[in-house]
Amino acid sequence: MLGCFYAAVSIGLSVSFGLLDVPHVAHPAIMVLGSYCTWMLSVRGWDPIVAGVVLMPLFFVLGVLIYRFYYEVFEKRGSDAGVRGLAFFFGLAFIIEVGLILVFGVDQRSVEAAYIGKSFSVGDFRIPMRMVVAFGVALLLTFSLSIYLSKTFTGRAIKAVAQDEPALRLMGANPVRIKQWAFGIATAVSALAGAMLIIVSPVEPAIDRLYIGRTFCVVVLAGLGSMTGTLAAGLILGVAESIVLMQLGASWAPAVAFSLLLIVLGIRPQGLFGR
Amino acid sequence: MSGRNFWIGAVAVLVLGVGLPLAPVINEYFFYAGYMVLTFVVLATAWNILGGYAGYVNFGPPAFFGVGAYAAVLLFKWVQAPLAAQIAGGAAIAGLLGFGVGLLTLRLRGIFFAIATVAVVFIMETLMINWRYVGGATGLQLLRPPVELFDSYTRMLFAVMALMSVAAVSIARYIQVSWIGRGLRALRDSEEAAESSGVPTLKLKLFACTVSGALMGAAGAPMPMYLSFIEPASTFNLSYTIGALGSAIIGGMSHWLGPIVGAILLGTLQQVVTVTISSEMNVLVVGVLLVLFVVAAPEGIVGLFKRIFKK
Numbered sequence: 201m202l203g204c205f206y207a208a209v210s211i212g213l214s215v216s217f218g219l220l221d222v223p224h225v226a227h228p229a230i231m232v233l234g235s236y237c238t239w240m241l242s243v244r245g246w247d248p249i250v251a252g253v254v255l256m257p258l259f260f261v262l263g264v265l266i267y268r269f270y271y272e273v274f275e276k277r278g279s280d281a282g283v284r285g286l287a288f289f290f291g292l293a294f295i296i297e298v299g300l301i302l303v304f305g306v307d308q309r310s311v312e313a314a315y316i317g318k319s320f321s322v323g324d325f326r327i328p329m330r331m332v333v334a335f336g337v338a339l340l341l342t343f344s345l346s347i348y349l350s351k352t353f354t355g356r357a358i359k360a361v362a363q364d365e366p367a368l369r370l371m372g373a374n375p376v377r378i379k380q381w382a383f384g385i386a387t388a389v390s391a392l393a394g395a396m397l398i399i400v401s402p403v404e405p406a407i408d409r410l411y412i413g414r415t416f417c418v419v420v421l422a423g424l425g426s427m428t429g430t431l432a433a434g435l436i437l438g439v440a441e442s443i444v445l446m447q448l449g450a451s452w453a454p455a456v457a458f459s460l461l462l463i464v465l466g467i468r469p470q471g472l473f474g475r
Numbered sequence: 476m477s478g479r480n481f482w483i484g485a486v487a488v489l490v491l492g493v494g495l496p497l498a499p500v501i502n503e504y505f506f507y508a509g510y511m512v513l514t515f516v517v518l519a520t521a522w523n524i525l526g527g528y529a530g531y532v533n534f535g536p537p538a539f540f541g542v543g544a545y546a547a548v549l550l551f552k553w554v555q556a557p558l559a560a561q562i563a564g565g566a567a568i569a570g571l572l573g574f575g576v577g578l579l580t581l582r583l584r585g586i587f588f589a590i591a592t593v594a595v596v597f598i599m600e601t602l603m604i605n606w607r608y609v610g611g612a613t614g615l616q617l618l619r620p621p622v623e624l625f626d627s628y629t630r631m632l633f634a635v636m637a638l639m640s641v642a643a644v645s646i647a648r649y650i651q652v653s654w655i656g657r658g659l660r661a662l663r664d665s666e667e668a669a670e671s672s673g674v675p676t677l678k679l680k681l682f683a684c685t686v687s688g689a690l691m692g693a694a695g696a697p698m699p700m701y702l703s704f705i706e707p708a709s710t711f712n713l714s715y716t717i718g719a720l721g722s723a724i725i726g727g728m729s730h731w732l733g734p735i736v737g738a739i740l741l742g743t744l745q746q747v748v749t750v751t752i753s754s755e756m757n758v759l760v761v762g763v764l765l766v767l768f769v770v771a772a773p774e775g776i777v778g779l780f781k782r783i784f785k786k
Contacts, residue, residue, distance in 0.1 A: 223585065223589070225590075283728070286532045287532070287720060288765075290716075291763075302759070451601070455597060455601035465587055466580070
């Protein structure tokens with residue numbers, strides 16, 4: 201179940217980085233921003249998931265703006281976008297993180313909802329209700345996104361952009377608009393992922409650093425842009441982390457995602473389900 | 476700048492760097508803050524060897540910096556090694572780590588390389604958290620040995636760091652003007668083209684990784700003595716990344732002067748902001764400046780000056 205959750209937090213990145221080749225290091229930071237927005241709504245009595253869904257259009261606009269800016273400044277100029285684009289997103293991540301620290305302080309925040317404290321047991325296992333909720337939403341999110349990408353016209357267009365941009369331009373479509381749309385979706389999805397993040401565990405501003413490892417690990421392990429691969433890779437990471445947690449203790453857990461990432465990058469950079 | 480002028484400048488800086496701490500008049504805080512600025516000069520210069528010349532974005536300065544610091548602690552705790560040996564040890568271990576990272580990530584480019592280096596930071600941090608001998612997660616107090624010649628330990632560290640800055644910049648400059656720098660620039664522009672015209676890209680990348688790592692390790696080695704304390708969370712903090720990368724980009728990546736200008740500017744600004752406002756604010760300032768420069772002046776300050784002088 202942790203695995204499905206990891207898949208859900210990574211799926212936005214899978215679109216923005218995997219399909220669009222945008223070096224989106226700020227993805228986890230935007231997700232944490234989503235968590236904090238959810239928290240702000242939930243102290244006013246909103247349900248966190250409802251809050252996450254409400255935030256999606258807002259984050260969609262934010263994503264469109266970020267991409268537009270990125271395109272105008274870096275992609276259009278073409279050469280050497282690599283180093284500077286990376287630096288740009290890295291700086292953005294830090295600005296979001298420190299902005300959150302300045303507004304909310306470094307304390308951990310968590311949300312309240314009817315289903316959060318509860319748990320139920322199946323045989324010997326006790327399963328906390330909050331994980332079930334996150335699991336459900338994660339599954340729904342992954343499947344709806346993968347259906348969207350393979351069945352609808354815009355979804356197919358996004359995949360087409362990923363494969364061959366000049367060809368799409370020749371067909372008379374505007375790749376920039378499609379990418380902008382896709383980046384918007386990716387950001388909107390990370391708002392909902394942020395809501396789940398704060399349901400599953402308390403959130404602090406600097407938590408995005410850990411999730412850089414987890415999300416990129418899942419996306420790279422999955423093979424860039426593969427939605428079902430993302431789900432599988434999330435599961436692998438979740439299981440690996442749980443095993444280490446039980447065998448070696450909590451202090452080793454953060455290294456799992458990063459080590460897995462290094463191993464995958466070193467041995468099979470195209471991932472398990474690569475194109 | 477011609478070779479002779481450079482060496483005259485280097486000697487002048489060196490005399491100033493060692494002479495100032497010997498003069499008893501200046502405020503102690505100047506050296507305390509100046510040490511950090513000089514540390515960033517070394518870090519940014521080291522980062523630029525790989526990031527600026529070769530175009531490989533390294534998000535991992537804290538890994539090398541931290542490994543250097545921990546190597547120094549280990550040597551100190553084990554055999555009470557003097558500072559010079561600590562620095563040499565830190566540089567050696569971090570250089571080795573750089574070589575290893577280079578070997579592992581040779582096939583990776585762009586964002587994959589960057590993310591791999593972030594991974595190295597977190598893995599190193601986790602290792603140190605779980606290593607009881609060097610203090611684990613709670614950290615370790617260190618007792619500074621007495622100093623001769625200088626009035627205080629901080630003053631001596633300032634002089635040492637000034638020496639290392641000059642050394643780091645000399646190395647960076649040598650790399651820039653020699654065939655190594657030309658090779659690195661060639662592989663930045665097009666790795667395939669460089670390889671097929673006979674540039675040994677593989678060896679050059681490994682060399683750049685190793686030198687860059689070793690310099691960062693050397694910069695980190697005196698850190699535990701400077702704080703008389705070491706602890707993983709702050710040693711492997713990603714804000715060193717943004718400091719090193721920010722300095723190089725703001726100063727200008729194409730010239731050895733860039734990281735120095737950037738680091739002095741950013742480092743001083745950071746010290747001022749930390750003292751007058753808060754330490755969170757200083758990271759914010761660096762982040763905003765970084766984004767601003769990347770967007771508006773991609774050639775950095777050195778690039779801006781070049782453009783003005785051409786007109």
